[in-house]
Amino acid sequence: MQKYTHLVVGATAGAIVAVLLGWTSGIGAQFAAVADQLARAGSLNTVLSATNQQLPPIMAGAAFGILPDLDQLLKRQRIGHRSGLFHSILTLIWLPALIGLVAPTLFAVSAAGIFSHWFIDSLNPTGVRTLPYILPRKKESLKEFIWKHERDLRIATIHYDNHWLNLLLCGICVAIIWLLSGAMPAWNIVPLPF
Amino acid sequence: MVSFIEILIYFTTIAVATLMAVIGDRLGLSKIPASKVVLTRDSPVTDIKGIGEATAKILHRNKIKTVDDLINANSKELGKAKGLTVKQVKKWQKYALKAMMED
Numbered sequence: 452m453q454k455y456t457h458l459v460v461g462a463t464a465g466a467i468v469a470v471l472l473g474w475t476s477g478i479g480a481q482f483a484a485v486a487d488q489l490a491r492a493g494s495l496n497t498v499l500s501a502t503n504q505q506l507p508p509i510m511a512g513a514a515f516g517i518l519p520d521l522d523q524l525l526k527r528q529r530i531g532h533r534s535g536l537f538h539s540i541l542t543l544i545w546l547p548a549l550i551g552l553v554a555p556t557l558f559a560v561s562a563a564g565i566f567s568h569w570f571i572d573s574l575n576p577t578g579v580r581t582l583p584y585i586l587p588r589k590k591e592s593l594k595e596f597i598w599k600h601e602r603d604l605r606i607a608t609i610h611y612d613n614h615w616l617n618l619l620l621c622g623i624c625v626a627i628i629w630l631l632s633g634a635m636p637a638w639n640i641v642p643l644p645f
Numbered sequence: 646m647v648s649f650i651e652i653l654i655y656f657t658t659i660a661v662a663t664l665m666a667v668i669g670d671r672l673g674l675s676k677i678p679a680s681k682v683v684l685t686r687d688s689p690v691t692d693i694k695g696i697g698e699a700t701a702k703i704l705h706r707n708k709i710k711t712v713d714d715l716i717n718a719n720s721k722e723l724g725k726a727k728g729l730t731v732k733q734v735k736k737w738q739k740y741a742l743k744a745m746m747e748d
Binding site for chain 1: 646647648650651654655658659661662663665666669670674684685687688689692710711
């Protein structure tokens with residue numbers, strides 16, 4: 452999928468985690484603080500200080516939502532794009548665990564953000580990797596699994612160039628964030644006349 | 646300190662992904678008919694019409710795994726490999742290029 456889709460879906464994952472962890476009341480305020488500081492100075496340090504050295508869950512979710520595409524930067528090295536290292540269930544295990552060790556507060560948000568990336572990419576024709584040895588028909592080495600891409604799973608054939616579907620997905624996600632942040636009285640939109 | 650809910654979220658993502666992988670495999674979701682496949686450079690060679698599992702194995706032995714690898718391969722050299730012909734390779738390359746242009 453497009454990078455902007457990964458960012459928005461990742462942000463939604465971050466927002467959902469924030470709700471599950473009871474951080475909901477902070478989302479709007481943190482967003483406002485970030486926007487204010489970005490408008491004034493624009494440096495990451497001032498943004499972080501505005502949010503008491505904590506990255507807002509939506510921003511963290513968006514960052515982790517795009518993190519697995521790091522392999523595109525490394526494509527010319529040994530790692531192929533969508534290889535097992537960055538686009539598999541193995542990634543969902545090792546990457547959040549590593550992030551959790553370095554920054555425990557980002558543990559759950561990273562797990563959700565990275566999962567969102569894997570899920571969204573499984574909607575592409577190219578598909579994603581799953582787990583080595585989980586599917587009995589796979590007879591490849593762990594090395595092959597880690598460095599090379601092969602389609603283990605795809606649940607749809609939405610081409611990444613299909614901007615309409617990408618934008619539709621983003622729209623749905625923005626609506627979810629809006630609902631979660633309490634910006635809209637979700638269940639009282641049209642008051643009944645009787 | 647990581648809370649119980651955070652650990653639960655972590656394991657839930659892994660469990661859901663694993664379940665998707667197993668169900669997807671049972672339903673054959675990774676095997677969509679070639680006629681319905683939209684080719685990209687990263688697509689596996691099996692997405693090309695006329696390349697099945699057996700031919701894919703031969704191509705894999707010759708380091709051809711993706712459509713991109715096949716397009717960039719020297720058809721004369723690849724055609725010399727056991728089980729392949731130059732004519733076949735050129736046909737696949739032509740098909741792949743055409744399918745990507747249509748996309």
